[in-house]
Amino acid sequence: MADAGVHPATAADLAEIVRIHRETWRLAYSELLPPEVLDALDADDAWALAVRQGAVLKATEGEWTVGFVVASKAPDEEVAMADGSLPADAATTALVSVLVEPRWGRRGHGTRLVAEAGRKLAEGGATRGIAWVPEADKASRNFYERLGWAGDGTVRTLDAGGRPLREVRVTGELSVRLGD
Structure with a gap:
């Protein structure tokens, strides 16, 4: 494998991050989400803000950007228990979301991304992470x-363009x- 690394994303990485997000979700979630939801993934403004706030790290292999992680303090509504408490x-608690293009999968990029994000979050005082994953997304x-994360029993159902999408929270x- 060529040199692999994890680096802070910059404004110059936005187009590639948006492309990876769009293409990977279209491939992975085409049966879970309607086409109009997948077509609306080009939210450059949201990505630009996350990059400016330092919440996005990118994984590289050689000269290629192969994935990314978005990680920051979890908003209260994301970490709340089912009863709202x-x-x-x-x-x-930090909210973490990692995505690696399938063609670059199973090469350790996702683990490296979460490890580096976790290190940075812990330096800032975070003690644990959470992530929301579609229940049907077994991969x-x-x-x-x-990674050692497990479901905490909290689920939510989102309205994904008129189609319910059930997600489980892992922590x-x-x-x-990192493996040897």
Whole structure:
């Protein structure tokens, strides 16, 4: 494998991040989400803000950007329990979302992304991470399980263009052990 790394994303990376997001979701979620939802993924403004706030890291292999992670403090509504109450560690819980293009998968990029994001988040005082994953997305659920993250029993159903999308919340430690 060519040199692999994790780096802060910059404004110059926006087009590639949006492309990876759009193309990967179109491939992975074409049966879960209607076409109009997938077509609306080109939200450059939201990505630009996340990059400016330092919440996006990119994975590279050689000269290619192959994936990214968005990680920052979890908003209260994302970390709240099913009854709406906040756990004791709500202020130190991070929201993490990782995406690696399938053609670059199974090469450690996702784990490296979460490990580096976890290190940075822990430096800022975060104590654990959460992620929302479509219940039907077994590949992503398996990825988080390999990191040691597990479902916490919280589920939500989103209106995805008139089609319900059920998501499960997974949680785990921010310290991720990289393989040898």
